[in-house]
Amino acid sequence: MQLKKGQRIMVTKENLPNRISFFFGWNQGSQAMSIDAAAFLLSSRNRCEQDEDFIFYGHPQAPNGSVEHVVLKKEDQEVIHVSLAKLSDDIAKIAFTVTIYDGEALDHRMKDITGMYLRIVNTDLGEELYRFEYGSDLSLETAVVVGELYRHHGEWKWNAIGSGFEGGMAALCINYGLELEGSTQEPEVAVSMAMEAPTISPIDLRKKLVQITLEKKRMTDVAARVGIVLDISGSMQRLYRNGTVQDVLERILAVACKFDDNGSLDVWIYDNEFRRLPSVTEKDFHHYVTDHILNNASIHKFGRNNEVPVMEDVIRKYTVEEDSELPAFIIFINDGGVVKAIRKIITAAAVQPIFWQFVGIGESDFEVLKRLDTMEGRVVDNANFMHLNDFKSISDEELYDRLLNEFPSWLKEAALKRIIRM
Missing domain, CATH: 3.40.50.410 (von Willebrand factor, type A domain)
Structure with a gap:
């Protein structure tokens, strides 16, 4: 089933999968670009309550194994596996994102990427449930919130967002309540984020969404x-x-x-x-x-x-x-x-x-x-x-x-x- 931007669908209703995999794909305009998928495990306050709730290539697995990030570099570039039964009750939502590393400094933008998609797969059966193609309306942005998996009356729903932002990974981290200083990320990532962070306000992402509206x-x-x-x-x-x-x-x-x-x-x-x-x-x-x-x-x-x-x-x-x-x-x-x-x-x-x-x-x-x-x-x-x-x-x-x-x-x-x- 092809999803449209803004569409919400029930992921776990009658046929409850134990595990769901989110496969990310894209075509980049230059091999010099570095593109990364990530997941933010969010509380009911819409924020990561601890650094370990940020899952990406530098921290690929949640402590309890509920979420795992894997680099594929094939047709599907990366995948994030989610074991629903292992997720803590404190996790109300998972935001899935794609960012361009050091995009502003290197002048790499979302307009330089084509064919962006997300495949949502029932891991247990190997069955593709939904496909979401996005990004054709993006230009100078360096980050995308692809969508959100969230709890709804005891089930899990998916919200196809596909909205882009400037500020890269740093902007997303700040928006989701993560402190950049003293993070457990790789040094080169932390340095890049620290350089970008002073120009980002926690409310900037929301102002961007208001502007789009x-x-x-x-x-x-x-x-x-x-x-x-x-x-x-x-x-x-x-x-x-x-x-x-x-x-x-x-x-x-x-x-x-x-x-x-x-x-x-x-x-x-x-x-x-x-x-x-x-x-x-x-x-x-x-x-x-x-x-x-x-x-x-x-x-x-x-x-x-x-x-x-x-x-x-x-x-x-x-x-x-x-x-x-x-x-x-x-x-x-x-x-x-x-x-x-x-x-x-x-x-x-x-x-x-x-x-x-x-x-x-x-x-x-x-x-x-x-x-x-x-x-x-x-x-x-x-x-x-x-x-x-x-x-x-x-x-x-x-x-x-x-x-x-x-x-x-x-x-x-x-x-x-x-x-x-x-």
Whole structure:
């Protein structure tokens, strides 16, 4: 079965293979190029919790033998074998990558490689399950996240990504939480990575994905103010403690960096009270939730929910205190139980330069939010809803595509009604 970019498929459903092999192939434009496949074993925090979770030619096997990297140099250049039964329960996802060694320094780029493919094989039966051909849209990149194998309700699914990035292996290591200094990799690799690392920000990969999404939706010239409203009612407590809310903040910050000239994300939290918090930027997003929310005794938290006051404050900020020609894009995070009175607020705000993107997390029914698109009596449709059972299981690429799904049509409609200027 041929996979398309962005396609998700079930790998282990009825016929559960004990072992799966991922065969990588490519044709390189020059024999001087050095191309390598690798696997990052990731926790639920989307990061390698230890150096041993990075599997590549310099560290070819996980300590328990669950993942093994082998160089073939035949039609299939390299293979990564995965024994599913041996994988620790702490491993929530495996990201498979291909990088060009020292690509920026040697001016070797993905455009110099053709015929890139991945074959997913049931190792026990020697049966090819899926084939994913990718890379035809790549140019100056030096790294590719080919795809992800991830847990889903007790099974394993595959997400075909095929997205390229600059910065090579160093950028990927930083993105997945690995420290470059003092690594166990071969000296020449570590030196090369250390040289590249200072120019890479942990959020750079996500900004690249946002840029790709904006290009697909023809929004590269759009400027907007971006804000996030975080539910901090009692049912959200676990998501604050386990790092999910921090992850939400970091992933949304990448959107703000592309839309806002100041690269800042405005932040609100609310339960039955609300608070405006300091805006977050690339310079200070680390530990933001811990420092500004959880450890802030002055903030009311984990009470009941009431969305109306915080929505009124958002409107007040962008239409009275900081009136501007720029539209505002608001991501509203909630885990259920929205009060029905928000419909009146949204209807009244339809004449304002604000678009509300509600994101429901968890297994609530979100009855009120599901009806946003069918609400009548508005000048324009100024709100959208998307539901994610598990925020951490969605890839950045899919998240940004869905977050920005209706914003472009609102921009056009709001401009026609002279609510905003384009």
